[in-house]
Every structure is written in structure tokens, then in C-alpha cells.
Amino acid sequence: MVKVCEIEALLAKILADYIYPDSLIDSMTSAIGYDVKICRGWPQETELGKDLKSSPAVSWITINQKSGTAVDKTRYNRGWHARSCNNTFGISSQNAISGDSVTFQGVAASDGVAGIVIDNVAYPVAVKTGYTAELIAQLIEAVVENIGQVSVLCSDSTLSVAAPHTMYGRVGKSIVVTRELSRTEQTFNISIFAPSILIRDILEQAVMTAVLENELTETDKNEIGYFIFAGREVDDSNLNTNLYRLNLLWKIEIGWTQSVNSVPALWPVGIVNSDWAFGVGGENMSSVLPPLGAIRFDAWHDMSNVIDEQCAAALNSEEWFYRLPGNAIISAENEVAWPTATQESINQEISDAISCGLSFWAFESYPENDSLSLALSFYLSSNSKKGLQFCMIGQPSNWADTTSCDGYTDTFKRDIMLMGRDEYMTVLSGRPLYFIINRGNSQLAKLPGGLSRAIGFIRESVLEAHNKNPYIVYLSDSAISDYDNADIAKSVGADAAGAYCNPRLSGSPQTYSALVNAAETDWNDRVNSGFPMIPTAMTGWDQRPLIENPQAFYPISSELSSENYYEAGTATDIASHIMNMTTFIKNASECPAGVGLIYAWNQFTEGGWLSPTYSATYSASSRNTDRISVIGSSINNAAREGVYPDIPFIA
Incomplete structure (x- = not known):
């Protein structure tokens, strides 16, 4: 069980190790060129004043719990x-x-x-x-x-x-064995006391780098999660005493846990079900839960991008503010915007996705220099992505290049090279998972040799570059009626078929349960086709913002009216649908890849999301994270029950 004092001590050690690394400890030489005292608590006024005025001056960095900032984050699960x-x-x-x-x-x-x-x-x-x-x-x-x-x-x-x-x-x-009894989010001050603005700036950079780049132990991650930067407060009220002060605020979750020693069960006896056979071996005979991935559409990270502008314009009505991204900004004139993505903001999304129980993100593929690829770039450079893999959703609409010797764009070939990365999602003993979304015959006609040749090129190139055979899944686009793409997937050389999303609109508003039924009917129909498939679960579908305020990037059929939508589901309803998909995957032999896809992580304009959404007062703790909390709890509970089934002891 971690105490507040231990977190303060841990932060102090992280900073001390960075500023006075082991290689310099004998000489006590500061790695940043300035002497610093690092401690818990507040500096003694007389000593601080003396240090700041000495030659050379000595700065202070202190670590303290910020009073009045505790937020209950208990998930109410006390399983061992x-x-x-x-x-x-x-x-x-x-x-x-x-x-x-x-x-x-x-x-x-x-x-x-x-x-x-x-x-x-x-x-x-x-x-x-x-x-x-x-x-x-x-x-x-x-x-x-x-x-x-x-x-x-x-x-x-x-x-x-x-x-x-x-x-x-x-x-x-x-x-x-441990169990978590409660969890609290607490804010900590890392306070800098410096004799000049220049030294304060240098110390701020050192603190940010030390904390953000620090690799926590697995125990630390279980107990306190990650350090989340929450803001900075400048205090220059004592300039006449040469004191330049800065508070850097960090949010940390503290888990109160109970631990006991337990003798291992080496020989449990009996057969629980078709998945669990106890006796010789005594191990789970199948994976606990299938890996789940969520689709990313990343028009939420750079307002200078015309697509971001269109998404903001579509949602620029108070009726839709509840589904804006969690870091959205609404001006006094009710104009919608959001800040440009940073490494810290994507690290926060990674933490959110892991909390949600996701195993991977499926990024829609755009040119590398397009800000629609900004989130992918920051994901790839993140030091916090352990536990969250990624794959790509290729778009044939940006594959053709008549000026290239092979007829394909750099974006297309970038996807191929990404499949060799360690964090790339693989299935079936190491095959890189690659989705292709149907974009219509007119776009496919631009490809040299058509889609079949492009898929062959992907397979040959990945085998040559990485010695791996990609697992290629052909996705149907957002159809509004029944559509089976299994035959075309088979004809073009894909390994499996699936759906990007699967609403089945009726011309009038429908409940979320009707959307669940449409998705699960699609799964069963694909199984009946006999061709391998990957199912897609739906978090929602409501294009009314685009129907009422059309945008060029989102062409909407003239057949659709503002009556063609599904009502929003509760977090519990969405979690139940996703858990149904995990059961379906485990029981369907037509799902050999053993993974599930979720629409979507951040399709806010189309009404499908898991990502945290807008709160009037933005902060990491005030965002609406209901879907992440409930779905993450459902997935974690199911995994825990799979590893530790509730069976009676046999005397």
C-alpha cells in the first residue's frame, strides 16, 4: 500500500537521480549546471534566502501534496x-x-x-x-x-x-495476492525556488523531462498509475528578494491495497468447462479474453487542418457539445476549437485507452506530413505506450501515385514499413494485422492493377522487409443497409472480412439496442458465409450534426434525414455489447485471428466514441470518462474471473 509520503519521496528521488546522476554523484556535480536542494516539505525561509543570495546561488525544488485536491477514483472491485x-x-x-x-x-x-x-x-x-x-x-x-x-x-x-x-x-x-480497496487521485506540487527567471526555466525543463521520461516499475504502475501533468502556477510576488517561484502540478492515482501470501494451487481437480480443464497441467487452455482494438479518426488535434475545422463546424452547436473531445475549448461566442496535440496529450490518451481495457488502436492511414497523422506520430514516439499496440487501416483512396515507379504512394509504403515495428499488433503467431477499408469502385479503379495487385504488393513487401505474412482484413464502409463483403474480400486475396461500422438505418430514430442487434446480426451473417471474419462492436451512430450542418469531408446521402439515427447507449449498455463480442470471438471458429474491433475511439461527429468527452471546466479529472471507467471495469473483471474462476475448494 503506497502512502502519500512515499510518492513525495519517489518524486524527490526521480528529480535527484536526474539532476545528480550516478556518474556525477562522487563529485556532486549538477547535470544542469546549477546547484539545487531537493526535498519534501517547504524550505525554511532563512535558509532559502541565504541560498538564493549565495555565490554561486543554490536553488530549491520541493515536493508537497496539494491540499483539497483529492478525487475518489475507486472502481468498486475488490477481487484478488x-x-x-x-x-x-x-x-x-x-x-x-x-x-x-x-x-x-x-x-x-x-x-x-x-x-x-x-x-x-x-x-x-x-x-x-x-x-x-x-x-x-x-x-x-x-x-x-x-x-x-x-x-x-x-x-x-x-x-x-x-x-x-x-x-x-x-x-x-x-x-x-492483492486486492485494491480504494483509489484516490491526488495532486502534488513540485515547487521551484530560483534566484532568476533563467535558472527557473532550466529547472522547469529538468523537472518536466525527469518526471515524464521516468520509467516506473510495474509495482509503481499498479499502485499509482502514471504521473499526469496538470498545470503550472507562476508566483513572482517576492521578486524584491530575488525569489522566482513556479509550481508544477502533477496528478497521481493512489491505490490502497491489501496483500497476503497464498499457497499456490498446484493440483486443482476437475473440469470446469470446455475452456478450463484442471488436473495435469492445471492451466487455462485458452486465452482469457480476445484482444480488443478501437478505430481512430484523428481530426481532433490541429485546428489549422481543414478537416479539423469541418469537424468543429459540424459540432458547433450547444446540442452537440457533450460529444466534443475532452480537451475542447468553447469561446464566449460559442465557437468550438481544440489545442494542437502534444506528446503529453497523446500520452494521456494512451493512458485512457489502457484504462479502458484496449489492446490496440487501429489508426486510419493518412500522409505522414498531414496533421491527421499527428496522433500516430506522437503514439510512435511515446515512452508510455507499453501495453497498447497499434495497427493501420489502409485507405485505397490514398494509395495510387502515377508518378511513382511502382504506382503507389509513400503513405501506402509507410504502412508496410510500420508493420515491422515491435509495437505493431500481430495475430496468429506473429502476422501483422492490417485493415483495408472499401472506398468505392471509382477510387479502386485508380490503383495500378486494382485492389488484388495492391494486396499482393503488400504481402510480398512485408514478407521481404520483415519476413512476416500480414493478416489482411477487408472492411466494408459505413453501409446503411445489409452489406456482405466476404465474396469480394476473398476474390482480392484478403485473409478475412469485416465492417468498419454497421448501422442499419430505418428512416426513423432507433434505440441503441437496435444498433447492437444490427451489429450482432452482422457478426452471425458473416459466420454463416464461412469466410474468416473479425467482428466490429458499435459504440453509437448519430450523424445528425453532419446532416444538419453538412461538411465537404463527410458526404451525406440525400436519402438521409435528421430522423436517421440511433439514440445514445449508456456506458453499461456499450460495455455489455463489447463483452458479447468477446464471447462471440471465443466461440466462433470463423474468427481465427481472435481479435475484435470497436467503432470507435473518437468518431465524435458520427456519434461513436470511447474517448473522454467535453466538460465545461477542462481538467484531466473533470472530463467525462464514464465509458472508459465502465468498459474498463467490465473487461478487467472478465479477465480476472477467467484467471481466477470462482470454484469451490475440494477437500
Whole structure:
């Protein structure tokens, strides 16, 4: 359980390690060229004044909890989960599975359990640190003899049984299991006290770099999450004393946890269901949950881009403010805008996506120098993306280039090169996942040799560049009626088919449950086609902002009216739909890739999103994160129940 004082101490250590790195510690030379005192609490006034006026001057950096900023972030889940689990602990079984004998070796380095299984009956004993292999063998022999169902011979550290009996052995150390009782978001001040503006600026850069680039341990990430920059406060009220002060605010989540030691269950007995078989092996026979990815459409990161301008214009009505991106800005004249993306803002989105339970983002592919690719660029350069992979959604509309020797654009070839990155999403033992969205016959006709040749080019190029065979999924566009693209996907050489989104409009408003039914009907229809598929779950569909305020980038059919939309679903309804998709994937043999797609992370104009949305007073804590919280909780609970099923102990 992490305490506030420990977070303050951790921040102080991060800053000290950066400003006074190990290579300079002997000489106590500052890496930034200025001497600094780093501590928790506030500086003593007399000492601070003396330091600031000394020659050379000594600045201060202090770390303090900011009072009155605590926000409850408890997810109300108190399920136990393993913190650490190692299979061996200094005793190992020789002949792990043997016809007649098991030999233990070494000395126990920690508490745990050891034992043997004879004819599918387990005989375990508790082990304490320091137990020898010989002692453990003797204890197990006593247990077997006491039960009396079979006779076992103990010689030194070897246990033997006579034929036709069979026997194998296992050992394991105690497992630390934890549960989170509550979680609080707290703001901390990192305060800079400097003798000049120049030194204050240098110290600010050092603090920002040290905290943002710091690699937390896995324990730290579980307990406190990531450090989120929340703002800066300048205080120059004491300039006559040569004091230039700056407060840098950081939001941190503190998890209050309970931990206990638990003996590992090496031999649970029985069959729970078709996925879980306990006995020899004692392991989950399939993955807990399929990886889930969300589609990104990134016209929310640069107001100088004409597409961003059109999205802002479409949503420039108070009726639609609730679905603006979380960092949106609304002027006194009710004009909508948003700030240009930064590394910090995309890092925050990465943290949000991980909290939501996503495994990957599917980026719509645009030219590298287009600000529609700005989020992708910052994702690729982020140091915080561990746990969130990515893949691309190729758009044939930007593939053709008559001036290129091979007929394809740099954007098209950029997608191919990205498939070699370590963080690129793969399926089926290492195949890069690549989606292609249908953009109509007129656009496909521009491709040299058509779509079939382009897909062949992708496959050959990825094999040549990365020695990997991409898994290519052909997506139908946003159809408003039933549409099956399995036949065309097969004809052009794709590995699977799917839908970018799948609304089925009726001419009048429909409930969110009707949208769920349309999506899940699409899944089943694709399964019935017999061609491999990837299902898409829908978070919403409501194009009324574009119907009422048309934009060039979003051509809307003249057949659609403001009555053609689905009502917004609750976060709980959306979570239920997504969990239905995970069950569908696990049960459908036509989903060999074992992944699901979600429409969408940030399609605010079309009414489908998971990303945090607008709050009148923007801050990381005031954004509407209901969908992330509820969906993330549902996914995490399902995963935890899969790893630790609620089954009775068998005495």
C-alpha cells in the first residue's frame, strides 16, 4: 500500500537521480549546471534566502501534496489477483513426469508447497524456507502412507512407486495476492525556488523531462498509475528578494491495497468447462479474453487542418457539445476549437485507452506530413505506450501515385514499413494485422492493377522487409443497409472480412439496442458465409450534426434525414455489447485471428466514441470518462474471473 509520503519521496528521488546522476554523484556535480536542494516539505525561509543570495546561488525544488485536491477514483472491485508467482523456489523435480519416481533437489529458498501426484491423486505438503530436498521427500512419504491408498518408497530425496502406478511431482513458492480497496487521485506540487527567471526555466525543463521520461516499475504502475501533468502556477510576488517561484502540478492515482501470501494451487481437480480443464497441467487452455482494438479518426488535434475545422463546424452547436473531445475549448461566442496535440496529450490518451481495457488502436492511414497523422506520430514516439499496440487501416483512396515507379504512394509504403515495428499488433503467431477499408469502385479503379495487385504488393513487401505474412482484413464502409463483403474480400486475396461500422438505418430514430442487434446480426451473417471474419462492436451512430450542418469531408446521402439515427447507449449498455463480442470471438471458429474491433475511439461527429468527452471546466479529472471507467471495469473483471474462476475448494 503506497502512502502519500512515499510518492513525495519517489518524486524527490526521480528529480535527484536526474539532476545528480550516478556518474556525477562522487563529485556532486549538477547535470544542469546549477546547484539545487531537493526535498519534501517547504524550505525554511532563512535558509532559502541565504541560498538564493549565495555565490554561486543554490536553488530549491520541493515536493508537497496539494491540499483539497483529492478525487475518489475507486472502481468498486475488490477481487484478488496475483502480484507474483514463480513455478519453482529452489527445489526442483527431476523427471517432472515419470513412470515410477520423482527426485527433489536443493534447499527451499522461500515458503511454498511441494508434492506428488500418484494415479491422479495429489499428495501435497507445506514447505518452509530452509527445508532440504530429503526432508520434503520424507514429509510427502508420510502423507502418502497416512492415506494408505498406495505404497511409496523414499530414498534420500527420491520417491518411487511400483508399476503399474504412475507419478509426477511439482513445487511452487507462495504467491502474493492483492486486492485494491480504494483509489484516490491526488495532486502534488513540485515547487521551484530560483534566484532568476533563467535558472527557473532550466529547472522547469529538468523537472518536466525527469518526471515524464521516468520509467516506473510495474509495482509503481499498479499502485499509482502514471504521473499526469496538470498545470503550472507562476508566483513572482517576492521578486524584491530575488525569489522566482513556479509550481508544477502533477496528478497521481493512489491505490490502497491489501496483500497476503497464498499457497499456490498446484493440483486443482476437475473440469470446469470446455475452456478450463484442471488436473495435469492445471492451466487455462485458452486465452482469457480476445484482444480488443478501437478505430481512430484523428481530426481532433490541429485546428489549422481543414478537416479539423469541418469537424468543429459540424459540432458547433450547444446540442452537440457533450460529444466534443475532452480537451475542447468553447469561446464566449460559442465557437468550438481544440489545442494542437502534444506528446503529453497523446500520452494521456494512451493512458485512457489502457484504462479502458484496449489492446490496440487501429489508426486510419493518412500522409505522414498531414496533421491527421499527428496522433500516430506522437503514439510512435511515446515512452508510455507499453501495453497498447497499434495497427493501420489502409485507405485505397490514398494509395495510387502515377508518378511513382511502382504506382503507389509513400503513405501506402509507410504502412508496410510500420508493420515491422515491435509495437505493431500481430495475430496468429506473429502476422501483422492490417485493415483495408472499401472506398468505392471509382477510387479502386485508380490503383495500378486494382485492389488484388495492391494486396499482393503488400504481402510480398512485408514478407521481404520483415519476413512476416500480414493478416489482411477487408472492411466494408459505413453501409446503411445489409452489406456482405466476404465474396469480394476473398476474390482480392484478403485473409478475412469485416465492417468498419454497421448501422442499419430505418428512416426513423432507433434505440441503441437496435444498433447492437444490427451489429450482432452482422457478426452471425458473416459466420454463416464461412469466410474468416473479425467482428466490429458499435459504440453509437448519430450523424445528425453532419446532416444538419453538412461538411465537404463527410458526404451525406440525400436519402438521409435528421430522423436517421440511433439514440445514445449508456456506458453499461456499450460495455455489455463489447463483452458479447468477446464471447462471440471465443466461440466462433470463423474468427481465427481472435481479435475484435470497436467503432470507435473518437468518431465524435458520427456519434461513436470511447474517448473522454467535453466538460465545461477542462481538467484531466473533470472530463467525462464514464465509458472508459465502465468498459474498463467490465473487461478487467472478465479477465480476472477467467484467471481466477470462482470454484469451490475440494477437500
